[in-house]
Amino acid sequence: LADLATEIALCRAFLYDVADRLDAGDETGLSRDSSTAKIRCTEAAKQTALEAVQLMGGYGYTREYGME
Numbered sequence: 001l002a003d004l005a006t007e008i009a010l011c012r013a014f015l016y017d018v019a020d021r022l023d024a025g026d027e028t029g030l031s032r033d034s035s036t037a038k039i040r041c042t043e044a045a046k047q048t049a050l051e052a053v054q055l056m057g058g059y060g061y062t063r064e065y066g067m068e
Contacts, residue, residue: 001055
């Protein structure tokens with residue numbers, strides 16, 4: 001869980017940095033960084049969801065719990 005939380009925090013910081021640079025008008029290397037942020041954030045989200053289902057076990061698949 002700590003690894004997932006760290007990855008989410010890093011993705012959030014990187015995404016906010018890219019957004020701040022976009023708002024400031026600094027477009028140097030922005031397409032590469034925005035693509036990298038998109039890939040990294042979606043992979044972190046997917047990995048977090050998969051790990052959450054694994055942690056929940058069978059409850060991760062049943063409709064009685066929000067994880068399904």
